[in-house]
Amino acid sequence: MTIKHEIAHVGHVELLTPEPEKSLWFFTRVMGLTEVGTEGDSVYLRTWDDYEHHTLKLTAHSTSGIRRTGLRASSREALDRRVAAIEAAGLGVGWRDGDPGIGQAYVFRDPDGHELEIYWESEWFEAPPELAPSLKNQAQAYPALGVCVRRLDHVNFLAAEVEPSTDFLRDVLGGHPTEQIRLDDGTIGGRWMTFTNKSYDLVYTRDWTRSNGRLHHIAFATDTREDILRAADIFLDNDVFIETGPHKHAIQQTFFLYVYEPGGNRVELCNPGARLILAPDWKTITWTEAERAKGQAWGLKTIESFHTHGTPPL
CATH class of the missing domain: 3.10.180.10 (2,3-Dihydroxybiphenyl 1,2-Dioxygenase, domain 1)
Known part of the structure:
Protein backbone atom coordinates (compact mmCIF):
# COMPACT_ATOMS: atom_id res chain seq x y z
CA MET A 1 0.00 0.00 0.00
CA THR A 2 1.32 3.45 -0.94
CA ILE A 3 1.24 5.93 1.94
CA LYS A 4 0.61 9.52 0.89
CA HIS A 5 0.44 12.78 2.83
CA GLU A 6 0.15 11.26 6.30
CA ILE A 7 3.00 13.59 7.37
CA ALA A 8 2.04 17.23 6.83
CA HIS A 9 5.50 18.76 7.25
CA VAL A 10 8.63 19.01 9.37
CA GLY A 11 7.47 21.11 12.31
CA HIS A 12 10.45 21.86 14.53
CA VAL A 13 13.86 20.70 15.69
CA GLU A 14 15.67 20.62 19.02
CA LEU A 15 19.27 21.69 18.59
CA LEU A 16 21.95 21.15 21.24
CA THR A 17 24.67 23.70 21.93
CA PRO A 18 27.62 23.94 24.33
CA GLU A 19 27.50 27.74 23.85
CA PRO A 20 23.88 28.56 24.73
CA GLU A 21 24.23 32.34 25.10
CA LYS A 22 26.24 32.73 21.90
CA SER A 23 23.92 30.38 19.97
CA LEU A 24 20.88 32.31 21.21
CA TRP A 25 22.51 35.54 20.02
CA PHE A 26 23.14 33.96 16.61
CA PHE A 27 19.60 32.71 16.10
CA THR A 28 17.88 35.86 17.36
CA ARG A 29 20.13 38.81 16.49
CA VAL A 30 21.76 37.40 13.35
CA MET A 31 19.18 35.00 11.92
CA GLY A 32 16.17 37.01 13.08
CA LEU A 33 14.17 34.37 14.96
CA THR A 34 11.85 35.49 17.76
CA GLU A 35 12.14 34.16 21.31
CA VAL A 36 8.74 32.93 22.59
CA GLY A 37 9.56 31.14 25.84
CA THR A 38 12.02 29.31 28.04
CA GLU A 39 11.88 26.06 29.99
CA GLY A 40 14.79 24.72 32.00
CA ASP A 41 17.90 24.78 29.82
CA SER A 42 15.88 25.35 26.64
CA VAL A 43 14.77 28.45 24.74
CA TYR A 44 11.94 28.33 22.20
CA LEU A 45 12.34 30.35 19.00
CA ARG A 46 10.20 30.87 15.92
CA THR A 47 10.57 32.03 12.35
CA TRP A 48 8.21 34.84 11.43
CA ASP A 49 6.13 32.86 8.93
CA ASP A 50 5.67 29.75 11.08
CA TYR A 51 2.06 29.17 12.15
CA GLU A 52 3.03 26.95 15.12
CA HIS A 53 4.27 27.98 18.56
CA HIS A 54 7.95 27.42 17.82
CA THR A 55 10.33 26.35 15.09
CA LEU A 56 13.52 25.75 17.06
CA LYS A 57 14.12 24.49 20.58
CA LEU A 58 17.65 25.50 21.54
CA THR A 59 18.97 23.47 24.47
CA ALA A 60 22.18 23.97 26.45
CA HIS A 61 24.23 20.76 26.47
CA SER A 62 27.76 19.49 26.91
CA THR A 63 28.11 19.11 23.13
CA SER A 64 26.44 20.04 19.84
CA GLY A 65 24.08 18.07 17.59
CA ILE A 66 20.39 17.47 17.15
CA ARG A 67 18.26 15.85 19.84
CA ARG A 68 14.87 15.51 18.18
CA THR A 69 13.00 16.39 14.98
CA GLY A 70 9.24 16.99 15.10
CA LEU A 71 6.90 15.90 12.32
CA ARG A 72 3.27 17.04 12.28
CA ALA A 73 0.77 14.47 11.09
CA SER A 74 -1.95 15.48 8.65
CA SER A 75 -4.77 14.41 11.01
CA ARG A 76 -5.40 12.59 14.28
CA GLU A 77 -6.25 9.46 12.29
CA ALA A 78 -3.02 9.75 10.30
CA LEU A 79 -1.11 10.06 13.57
CA ASP A 80 -2.67 6.86 14.91
CA ARG A 81 -1.92 4.98 11.68
CA ARG A 82 1.71 6.09 11.58
CA VAL A 83 2.24 5.26 15.26
CA ALA A 84 0.89 1.76 14.65
CA ALA A 85 3.24 1.38 11.67
CA ILE A 86 6.24 2.64 13.67
CA GLU A 87 5.47 0.21 16.49
CA ALA A 88 5.12 -2.64 13.98
CA ALA A 89 8.58 -1.73 12.67
CA GLY A 90 9.96 -2.04 16.20
CA LEU A 91 11.33 1.51 16.36
CA GLY A 92 8.89 3.17 18.74
CA VAL A 93 9.99 4.77 22.02
CA GLY A 94 6.61 5.89 23.37
CA TRP A 95 4.22 8.76 24.02
CA ARG A 96 5.30 11.90 25.86
CA ASP A 97 3.76 15.22 26.75
CA GLY A 98 4.68 17.63 24.01
CA ASP A 99 6.66 20.84 24.38
CA PRO A 100 4.78 24.14 24.77
CA GLY A 101 2.23 24.52 22.00
CA ILE A 102 2.39 20.82 21.08
CA GLY A 103 -0.03 18.10 22.19
CA GLN A 104 0.97 14.56 22.97
CA ALA A 105 3.80 13.38 20.74
CA TYR A 106 4.97 9.88 19.90
CA VAL A 107 8.75 9.52 20.05
CA PHE A 108 10.59 7.04 17.82
CA ARG A 109 13.96 6.45 16.21
CA ASP A 110 15.00 5.85 12.64
CA PRO A 111 17.25 2.82 11.95
CA ASP A 112 20.35 5.01 12.33
CA GLY A 113 19.32 6.16 15.81
CA HIS A 114 18.11 9.71 15.17
CA GLU A 115 15.25 10.62 17.48
CA LEU A 116 12.04 11.98 15.97
CA GLU A 117 8.52 12.65 17.20
CA ILE A 118 5.17 12.76 15.45
CA TYR A 119 2.20 14.76 16.71
CA TRP A 120 -1.14 16.22 15.60
CA GLU A 121 -2.37 18.70 18.20
CA SER A 122 -0.66 22.04 17.70
CA GLU A 123 -1.36 25.49 19.10
CA TRP A 124 -1.41 28.12 16.39
CA PHE A 125 0.70 31.13 17.31
CA GLU A 126 -1.20 34.26 18.32
CA ALA A 127 1.07 37.28 18.17
CA PRO A 128 1.11 39.68 21.11
CA PRO A 129 0.48 43.35 20.21
CA GLU A 130 4.17 44.13 19.69
CA LEU A 131 4.45 41.27 17.15
CA ALA A 132 1.04 41.67 15.49
CA PRO A 133 1.22 41.73 11.67
CA SER A 134 -0.62 44.16 9.44
CA LEU A 135 -1.78 41.30 7.22
CA LYS A 136 -4.13 38.86 8.95
CA ASN A 137 -2.86 35.90 6.88
CA GLN A 138 0.62 36.25 8.41
CA ALA A 139 1.49 34.76 11.82
CA GLN A 140 3.58 37.68 13.08
CA ALA A 141 5.09 40.92 11.87
CA TYR A 142 8.26 40.78 9.80
CA PRO A 143 11.07 41.18 12.38
CA ALA A 144 13.36 43.32 10.19
CA LEU A 145 16.30 41.99 12.18
CA GLY A 146 19.33 40.20 10.78
CA VAL A 147 18.69 37.69 8.01
CA CYS A 148 14.95 37.32 8.78
CA VAL A 149 14.64 33.69 7.69
CA ARG A 150 11.10 32.78 6.75
Missing part, protein backbone atom coordinates in the same frame (compact mmCIF):
# COMPACT_ATOMS: atom_id res chain seq x y z
CA ARG A 151 10.74 29.13 7.82
CA LEU A 152 12.50 25.90 8.65
CA ASP A 153 13.05 24.19 5.32
CA HIS A 154 14.73 20.83 5.92
CA VAL A 155 17.02 18.71 8.08
CA ASN A 156 20.02 16.79 6.74
CA PHE A 157 20.98 13.82 8.90
CA LEU A 158 24.26 11.92 8.74
CA ALA A 159 23.90 8.13 8.84
CA ALA A 160 26.23 5.15 8.89
CA GLU A 161 24.13 3.73 6.05
CA VAL A 162 21.60 5.79 4.10
CA GLU A 163 19.26 3.13 2.76
CA PRO A 164 17.80 1.63 5.98
CA SER A 165 16.60 5.01 7.27
CA THR A 166 15.29 6.29 3.94
CA ASP A 167 13.52 2.97 3.31
CA PHE A 168 11.94 3.38 6.76
CA LEU A 169 10.77 6.89 5.85
CA ARG A 170 9.28 5.54 2.62
CA ASP A 171 7.63 2.38 3.93
CA VAL A 172 6.51 3.56 7.37
CA LEU A 173 6.04 7.34 7.12
CA GLY A 174 5.19 7.77 3.45
CA GLY A 175 8.22 9.75 2.35
CA HIS A 176 9.25 9.70 -1.32
CA PRO A 177 12.84 9.93 -2.62
CA THR A 178 13.13 12.73 -5.16
CA GLU A 179 16.90 12.57 -5.79
CA GLN A 180 19.79 10.37 -4.70
CA ILE A 181 23.50 9.68 -5.16
CA ARG A 182 24.53 6.15 -6.12
CA LEU A 183 28.18 5.43 -5.41
CA ASP A 184 30.40 3.32 -7.65
CA ASP A 185 30.00 0.32 -5.32
CA GLY A 186 26.22 0.44 -5.84
CA THR A 187 25.32 1.82 -2.41
CA ILE A 188 23.40 5.04 -1.84
CA GLY A 189 25.56 7.89 -0.57
CA GLY A 190 22.74 10.41 -0.16
CA ARG A 191 18.98 10.52 -0.56
CA TRP A 192 16.54 13.48 -0.52
CA MET A 193 13.08 12.63 0.85
CA THR A 194 9.81 14.56 0.66
CA PHE A 195 6.45 14.16 2.40
CA THR A 196 4.82 17.01 0.49
CA ASN A 197 5.06 18.88 -2.82
CA LYS A 198 8.33 20.41 -1.63
CA SER A 199 11.30 18.90 -3.38
CA TYR A 200 12.71 17.63 -0.07
CA ASP A 201 12.02 17.70 3.69
CA LEU A 202 14.55 15.27 5.20
CA VAL A 203 17.92 14.29 3.75
CA TYR A 204 20.24 11.42 4.70
CA THR A 205 23.88 11.43 3.66
CA ARG A 206 26.54 8.89 4.55
CA ASP A 207 28.68 9.68 7.58
CA TRP A 208 32.32 9.14 6.61
CA THR A 209 33.03 7.99 10.20
CA ARG A 210 30.23 5.37 9.96
CA SER A 211 28.86 6.78 13.22
CA ASN A 212 25.16 6.87 14.07
CA GLY A 213 22.76 9.66 14.91
CA ARG A 214 24.78 12.71 13.87
CA LEU A 215 23.68 15.92 12.15
CA HIS A 216 24.92 17.42 8.89
CA HIS A 217 22.82 20.59 9.00
CA ILE A 218 19.48 22.26 9.55
CA ALA A 219 18.25 24.66 6.86
CA PHE A 220 16.13 27.80 6.89
CA ALA A 221 14.45 29.23 3.80
CA THR A 222 14.71 32.85 2.69
CA ASP A 223 12.35 34.73 0.41
CA THR A 224 14.88 35.36 -2.35
CA ARG A 225 18.41 34.63 -3.50
CA GLU A 226 19.24 38.25 -2.77
CA ASP A 227 18.44 37.64 0.91
CA ILE A 228 21.22 35.05 0.96
CA LEU A 229 23.69 37.46 -0.65
CA ARG A 230 22.78 40.07 1.96
CA ALA A 231 23.09 37.42 4.68
CA ALA A 232 26.68 36.72 3.64
CA ASP A 233 27.52 40.35 4.47
CA ILE A 234 25.62 40.12 7.76
CA PHE A 235 27.58 37.00 8.71
CA LEU A 236 30.83 38.71 7.74
CA ASP A 237 30.07 41.74 9.89
CA ASN A 238 29.15 39.52 12.85
CA ASP A 239 32.22 37.26 12.60
CA VAL A 240 30.13 34.18 11.77
CA PHE A 241 32.18 31.49 10.03
CA ILE A 242 31.07 30.98 6.42
CA GLU A 243 31.91 27.46 5.30
CA THR A 244 30.88 27.62 1.63
CA GLY A 245 28.69 29.61 -0.74
CA PRO A 246 26.72 31.56 -1.78
CA HIS A 247 26.30 29.17 -4.68
CA LYS A 248 23.83 26.80 -6.34
CA HIS A 249 23.53 23.07 -5.69
CA ALA A 250 23.35 20.75 -8.68
CA ILE A 251 21.12 18.35 -6.70
CA GLN A 252 17.72 20.03 -6.13
CA GLN A 253 19.05 23.31 -7.67
CA THR A 254 18.92 25.08 -4.32
CA PHE A 255 20.75 28.41 -3.91
CA PHE A 256 22.73 28.04 -0.68
CA LEU A 257 25.02 29.44 1.98
CA TYR A 258 26.47 27.35 4.85
CA VAL A 259 27.72 28.72 8.16
CA TYR A 260 28.58 27.31 11.59
CA GLU A 261 26.58 28.70 14.49
CA PRO A 262 28.62 29.36 17.69
CA GLY A 263 27.80 25.94 19.14
CA GLY A 264 29.39 24.23 16.13
CA ASN A 265 26.26 23.09 14.28
CA ARG A 266 26.13 23.71 10.53
CA VAL A 267 23.24 25.92 9.41
CA GLU A 268 22.18 26.43 5.81
CA LEU A 269 20.36 29.35 4.29
CA CYS A 270 18.53 28.12 1.22
CA ASN A 271 16.28 29.44 -1.46
CA PRO A 272 14.55 26.53 -3.16
CA GLY A 273 12.72 28.99 -5.40
CA ALA A 274 9.58 27.76 -7.10
CA ARG A 275 10.77 24.18 -7.57
CA LEU A 276 7.95 21.87 -6.47
CA ILE A 277 7.31 18.20 -7.10
CA LEU A 278 3.84 18.21 -8.65
CA ALA A 279 4.05 14.94 -10.59
CA PRO A 280 2.28 12.17 -8.63
CA ASP A 281 4.47 9.63 -10.47
CA TRP A 282 7.78 11.46 -10.00
CA LYS A 283 10.73 9.20 -10.78
CA THR A 284 13.72 9.49 -8.49
CA ILE A 285 16.66 11.30 -10.10
CA THR A 286 19.90 9.34 -9.58
CA TRP A 287 23.32 10.98 -9.71
CA THR A 288 26.51 8.98 -10.16
CA GLU A 289 29.71 9.43 -8.21
CA ALA A 290 31.41 10.79 -11.35
CA GLU A 291 28.64 13.34 -11.90
CA ARG A 292 28.92 14.57 -8.32
CA ALA A 293 32.71 14.86 -8.64
CA LYS A 294 32.11 17.72 -11.08
CA GLY A 295 31.08 19.91 -8.14
CA GLN A 296 28.11 22.21 -7.72
CA ALA A 297 25.89 23.60 -10.45
CA TRP A 298 28.21 26.40 -11.58
CA GLY A 299 31.44 24.47 -11.19
CA LEU A 300 32.39 25.22 -7.58
CA LYS A 301 34.03 22.15 -6.08
CA THR A 302 32.42 20.86 -2.91
CA ILE A 303 34.57 21.92 0.04
CA GLU A 304 36.24 19.05 1.93
CA SER A 305 34.73 19.98 5.30
CA PHE A 306 31.26 19.46 3.79
CA HIS A 307 32.06 15.73 3.84
CA THR A 308 33.87 15.63 7.17
CA HIS A 309 32.16 18.08 9.57
CA GLY A 310 29.21 16.80 11.54
CA THR A 311 27.79 17.27 15.03
CA PRO A 312 28.32 16.18 17.69
CA PRO A 313 32.06 16.06 16.90
CA LEU A 314 33.79 12.75 17.45
Whole structure:
Protein backbone atom coordinates (compact mmCIF):
# COMPACT_ATOMS: atom_id res chain seq x y z
CA MET A 1 0.00 0.00 0.00
CA THR A 2 1.32 3.45 -0.94
CA ILE A 3 1.24 5.93 1.94
CA LYS A 4 0.61 9.52 0.89
CA HIS A 5 0.44 12.78 2.83
CA GLU A 6 0.15 11.26 6.30
CA ILE A 7 3.00 13.59 7.37
CA ALA A 8 2.04 17.23 6.83
CA HIS A 9 5.50 18.76 7.25
CA VAL A 10 8.63 19.01 9.37
CA GLY A 11 7.47 21.11 12.31
CA HIS A 12 10.45 21.86 14.53
CA VAL A 13 13.86 20.70 15.69
CA GLU A 14 15.67 20.62 19.02
CA LEU A 15 19.27 21.69 18.59
CA LEU A 16 21.95 21.15 21.24
CA THR A 17 24.67 23.70 21.93
CA PRO A 18 27.62 23.94 24.33
CA GLU A 19 27.50 27.74 23.85
CA PRO A 20 23.88 28.56 24.73
CA GLU A 21 24.23 32.34 25.10
CA LYS A 22 26.24 32.73 21.90
CA SER A 23 23.92 30.38 19.97
CA LEU A 24 20.88 32.31 21.21
CA TRP A 25 22.51 35.54 20.02
CA PHE A 26 23.14 33.96 16.61
CA PHE A 27 19.60 32.71 16.10
CA THR A 28 17.88 35.86 17.36
CA ARG A 29 20.13 38.81 16.49
CA VAL A 30 21.76 37.40 13.35
CA MET A 31 19.18 35.00 11.92
CA GLY A 32 16.17 37.01 13.08
CA LEU A 33 14.17 34.37 14.96
CA THR A 34 11.85 35.49 17.76
CA GLU A 35 12.14 34.16 21.31
CA VAL A 36 8.74 32.93 22.59
CA GLY A 37 9.56 31.14 25.84
CA THR A 38 12.02 29.31 28.04
CA GLU A 39 11.88 26.06 29.99
CA GLY A 40 14.79 24.72 32.00
CA ASP A 41 17.90 24.78 29.82
CA SER A 42 15.88 25.35 26.64
CA VAL A 43 14.77 28.45 24.74
CA TYR A 44 11.94 28.33 22.20
CA LEU A 45 12.34 30.35 19.00
CA ARG A 46 10.20 30.87 15.92
CA THR A 47 10.57 32.03 12.35
CA TRP A 48 8.21 34.84 11.43
CA ASP A 49 6.13 32.86 8.93
CA ASP A 50 5.67 29.75 11.08
CA TYR A 51 2.06 29.17 12.15
CA GLU A 52 3.03 26.95 15.12
CA HIS A 53 4.27 27.98 18.56
CA HIS A 54 7.95 27.42 17.82
CA THR A 55 10.33 26.35 15.09
CA LEU A 56 13.52 25.75 17.06
CA LYS A 57 14.12 24.49 20.58
CA LEU A 58 17.65 25.50 21.54
CA THR A 59 18.97 23.47 24.47
CA ALA A 60 22.18 23.97 26.45
CA HIS A 61 24.23 20.76 26.47
CA SER A 62 27.76 19.49 26.91
CA THR A 63 28.11 19.11 23.13
CA SER A 64 26.44 20.04 19.84
CA GLY A 65 24.08 18.07 17.59
CA ILE A 66 20.39 17.47 17.15
CA ARG A 67 18.26 15.85 19.84
CA ARG A 68 14.87 15.51 18.18
CA THR A 69 13.00 16.39 14.98
CA GLY A 70 9.24 16.99 15.10
CA LEU A 71 6.90 15.90 12.32
CA ARG A 72 3.27 17.04 12.28
CA ALA A 73 0.77 14.47 11.09
CA SER A 74 -1.95 15.48 8.65
CA SER A 75 -4.77 14.41 11.01
CA ARG A 76 -5.40 12.59 14.28
CA GLU A 77 -6.25 9.46 12.29
CA ALA A 78 -3.02 9.75 10.30
CA LEU A 79 -1.11 10.06 13.57
CA ASP A 80 -2.67 6.86 14.91
CA ARG A 81 -1.92 4.98 11.68
CA ARG A 82 1.71 6.09 11.58
CA VAL A 83 2.24 5.26 15.26
CA ALA A 84 0.89 1.76 14.65
CA ALA A 85 3.24 1.38 11.67
CA ILE A 86 6.24 2.64 13.67
CA GLU A 87 5.47 0.21 16.49
CA ALA A 88 5.12 -2.64 13.98
CA ALA A 89 8.58 -1.73 12.67
CA GLY A 90 9.96 -2.04 16.20
CA LEU A 91 11.33 1.51 16.36
CA GLY A 92 8.89 3.17 18.74
CA VAL A 93 9.99 4.77 22.02
CA GLY A 94 6.61 5.89 23.37
CA TRP A 95 4.22 8.76 24.02
CA ARG A 96 5.30 11.90 25.86
CA ASP A 97 3.76 15.22 26.75
CA GLY A 98 4.68 17.63 24.01
CA ASP A 99 6.66 20.84 24.38
CA PRO A 100 4.78 24.14 24.77
CA GLY A 101 2.23 24.52 22.00
CA ILE A 102 2.39 20.82 21.08
CA GLY A 103 -0.03 18.10 22.19
CA GLN A 104 0.97 14.56 22.97
CA ALA A 105 3.80 13.38 20.74
CA TYR A 106 4.97 9.88 19.90
CA VAL A 107 8.75 9.52 20.05
CA PHE A 108 10.59 7.04 17.82
CA ARG A 109 13.96 6.45 16.21
CA ASP A 110 15.00 5.85 12.64
CA PRO A 111 17.25 2.82 11.95
CA ASP A 112 20.35 5.01 12.33
CA GLY A 113 19.32 6.16 15.81
CA HIS A 114 18.11 9.71 15.17
CA GLU A 115 15.25 10.62 17.48
CA LEU A 116 12.04 11.98 15.97
CA GLU A 117 8.52 12.65 17.20
CA ILE A 118 5.17 12.76 15.45
CA TYR A 119 2.20 14.76 16.71
CA TRP A 120 -1.14 16.22 15.60
CA GLU A 121 -2.37 18.70 18.20
CA SER A 122 -0.66 22.04 17.70
CA GLU A 123 -1.36 25.49 19.10
CA TRP A 124 -1.41 28.12 16.39
CA PHE A 125 0.70 31.13 17.31
CA GLU A 126 -1.20 34.26 18.32
CA ALA A 127 1.07 37.28 18.17
CA PRO A 128 1.11 39.68 21.11
CA PRO A 129 0.48 43.35 20.21
CA GLU A 130 4.17 44.13 19.69
CA LEU A 131 4.45 41.27 17.15
CA ALA A 132 1.04 41.67 15.49
CA PRO A 133 1.22 41.73 11.67
CA SER A 134 -0.62 44.16 9.44
CA LEU A 135 -1.78 41.30 7.22
CA LYS A 136 -4.13 38.86 8.95
CA ASN A 137 -2.86 35.90 6.88
CA GLN A 138 0.62 36.25 8.41
CA ALA A 139 1.49 34.76 11.82
CA GLN A 140 3.58 37.68 13.08
CA ALA A 141 5.09 40.92 11.87
CA TYR A 142 8.26 40.78 9.80
CA PRO A 143 11.07 41.18 12.38
CA ALA A 144 13.36 43.32 10.19
CA LEU A 145 16.30 41.99 12.18
CA GLY A 146 19.33 40.20 10.78
CA VAL A 147 18.69 37.69 8.01
CA CYS A 148 14.95 37.32 8.78
CA VAL A 149 14.64 33.69 7.69
CA ARG A 150 11.10 32.78 6.75
CA ARG A 151 10.74 29.13 7.82
CA LEU A 152 12.50 25.90 8.65
CA ASP A 153 13.05 24.19 5.32
CA HIS A 154 14.73 20.83 5.92
CA VAL A 155 17.02 18.71 8.08
CA ASN A 156 20.02 16.79 6.74
CA PHE A 157 20.98 13.82 8.90
CA LEU A 158 24.26 11.92 8.74
CA ALA A 159 23.90 8.13 8.84
CA ALA A 160 26.23 5.15 8.89
CA GLU A 161 24.13 3.73 6.05
CA VAL A 162 21.60 5.79 4.10
CA GLU A 163 19.26 3.13 2.76
CA PRO A 164 17.80 1.63 5.98
CA SER A 165 16.60 5.01 7.27
CA THR A 166 15.29 6.29 3.94
CA ASP A 167 13.52 2.97 3.31
CA PHE A 168 11.94 3.38 6.76
CA LEU A 169 10.77 6.89 5.85
CA ARG A 170 9.28 5.54 2.62
CA ASP A 171 7.63 2.38 3.93
CA VAL A 172 6.51 3.56 7.37
CA LEU A 173 6.04 7.34 7.12
CA GLY A 174 5.19 7.77 3.45
CA GLY A 175 8.22 9.75 2.35
CA HIS A 176 9.25 9.70 -1.32
CA PRO A 177 12.84 9.93 -2.62
CA THR A 178 13.13 12.73 -5.16
CA GLU A 179 16.90 12.57 -5.79
CA GLN A 180 19.79 10.37 -4.70
CA ILE A 181 23.50 9.68 -5.16
CA ARG A 182 24.53 6.15 -6.12
CA LEU A 183 28.18 5.43 -5.41
CA ASP A 184 30.40 3.32 -7.65
CA ASP A 185 30.00 0.32 -5.32
CA GLY A 186 26.22 0.44 -5.84
CA THR A 187 25.32 1.82 -2.41
CA ILE A 188 23.40 5.04 -1.84
CA GLY A 189 25.56 7.89 -0.57
CA GLY A 190 22.74 10.41 -0.16
CA ARG A 191 18.98 10.52 -0.56
CA TRP A 192 16.54 13.48 -0.52
CA MET A 193 13.08 12.63 0.85
CA THR A 194 9.81 14.56 0.66
CA PHE A 195 6.45 14.16 2.40
CA THR A 196 4.82 17.01 0.49
CA ASN A 197 5.06 18.88 -2.82
CA LYS A 198 8.33 20.41 -1.63
CA SER A 199 11.30 18.90 -3.38
CA TYR A 200 12.71 17.63 -0.07
CA ASP A 201 12.02 17.70 3.69
CA LEU A 202 14.55 15.27 5.20
CA VAL A 203 17.92 14.29 3.75
CA TYR A 204 20.24 11.42 4.70
CA THR A 205 23.88 11.43 3.66
CA ARG A 206 26.54 8.89 4.55
CA ASP A 207 28.68 9.68 7.58
CA TRP A 208 32.32 9.14 6.61
CA THR A 209 33.03 7.99 10.20
CA ARG A 210 30.23 5.37 9.96
CA SER A 211 28.86 6.78 13.22
CA ASN A 212 25.16 6.87 14.07
CA GLY A 213 22.76 9.66 14.91
CA ARG A 214 24.78 12.71 13.87
CA LEU A 215 23.68 15.92 12.15
CA HIS A 216 24.92 17.42 8.89
CA HIS A 217 22.82 20.59 9.00
CA ILE A 218 19.48 22.26 9.55
CA ALA A 219 18.25 24.66 6.86
CA PHE A 220 16.13 27.80 6.89
CA ALA A 221 14.45 29.23 3.80
CA THR A 222 14.71 32.85 2.69
CA ASP A 223 12.35 34.73 0.41
CA THR A 224 14.88 35.36 -2.35
CA ARG A 225 18.41 34.63 -3.50
CA GLU A 226 19.24 38.25 -2.77
CA ASP A 227 18.44 37.64 0.91
CA ILE A 228 21.22 35.05 0.96
CA LEU A 229 23.69 37.46 -0.65
CA ARG A 230 22.78 40.07 1.96
CA ALA A 231 23.09 37.42 4.68
CA ALA A 232 26.68 36.72 3.64
CA ASP A 233 27.52 40.35 4.47
CA ILE A 234 25.62 40.12 7.76
CA PHE A 235 27.58 37.00 8.71
CA LEU A 236 30.83 38.71 7.74
CA ASP A 237 30.07 41.74 9.89
CA ASN A 238 29.15 39.52 12.85
CA ASP A 239 32.22 37.26 12.60
CA VAL A 240 30.13 34.18 11.77
CA PHE A 241 32.18 31.49 10.03
CA ILE A 242 31.07 30.98 6.42
CA GLU A 243 31.91 27.46 5.30
CA THR A 244 30.88 27.62 1.63
CA GLY A 245 28.69 29.61 -0.74
CA PRO A 246 26.72 31.56 -1.78
CA HIS A 247 26.30 29.17 -4.68
CA LYS A 248 23.83 26.80 -6.34
CA HIS A 249 23.53 23.07 -5.69
CA ALA A 250 23.35 20.75 -8.68
CA ILE A 251 21.12 18.35 -6.70
CA GLN A 252 17.72 20.03 -6.13
CA GLN A 253 19.05 23.31 -7.67
CA THR A 254 18.92 25.08 -4.32
CA PHE A 255 20.75 28.41 -3.91
CA PHE A 256 22.73 28.04 -0.68
CA LEU A 257 25.02 29.44 1.98
CA TYR A 258 26.47 27.35 4.85
CA VAL A 259 27.72 28.72 8.16
CA TYR A 260 28.58 27.31 11.59
CA GLU A 261 26.58 28.70 14.49
CA PRO A 262 28.62 29.36 17.69
CA GLY A 263 27.80 25.94 19.14
CA GLY A 264 29.39 24.23 16.13
CA ASN A 265 26.26 23.09 14.28
CA ARG A 266 26.13 23.71 10.53
CA VAL A 267 23.24 25.92 9.41
CA GLU A 268 22.18 26.43 5.81
CA LEU A 269 20.36 29.35 4.29
CA CYS A 270 18.53 28.12 1.22
CA ASN A 271 16.28 29.44 -1.46
CA PRO A 272 14.55 26.53 -3.16
CA GLY A 273 12.72 28.99 -5.40
CA ALA A 274 9.58 27.76 -7.10
CA ARG A 275 10.77 24.18 -7.57
CA LEU A 276 7.95 21.87 -6.47
CA ILE A 277 7.31 18.20 -7.10
CA LEU A 278 3.84 18.21 -8.65
CA ALA A 279 4.05 14.94 -10.59
CA PRO A 280 2.28 12.17 -8.63
CA ASP A 281 4.47 9.63 -10.47
CA TRP A 282 7.78 11.46 -10.00
CA LYS A 283 10.73 9.20 -10.78
CA THR A 284 13.72 9.49 -8.49
CA ILE A 285 16.66 11.30 -10.10
CA THR A 286 19.90 9.34 -9.58
CA TRP A 287 23.32 10.98 -9.71
CA THR A 288 26.51 8.98 -10.16
CA GLU A 289 29.71 9.43 -8.21
CA ALA A 290 31.41 10.79 -11.35
CA GLU A 291 28.64 13.34 -11.90
CA ARG A 292 28.92 14.57 -8.32
CA ALA A 293 32.71 14.86 -8.64
CA LYS A 294 32.11 17.72 -11.08
CA GLY A 295 31.08 19.91 -8.14
CA GLN A 296 28.11 22.21 -7.72
CA ALA A 297 25.89 23.60 -10.45
CA TRP A 298 28.21 26.40 -11.58
CA GLY A 299 31.44 24.47 -11.19
CA LEU A 300 32.39 25.22 -7.58
CA LYS A 301 34.03 22.15 -6.08
CA THR A 302 32.42 20.86 -2.91
CA ILE A 303 34.57 21.92 0.04
CA GLU A 304 36.24 19.05 1.93
CA SER A 305 34.73 19.98 5.30
CA PHE A 306 31.26 19.46 3.79
CA HIS A 307 32.06 15.73 3.84
CA THR A 308 33.87 15.63 7.17
CA HIS A 309 32.16 18.08 9.57
CA GLY A 310 29.21 16.80 11.54
CA THR A 311 27.79 17.27 15.03
CA PRO A 312 28.32 16.18 17.69
CA PRO A 313 32.06 16.06 16.90
CA LEU A 314 33.79 12.75 17.45
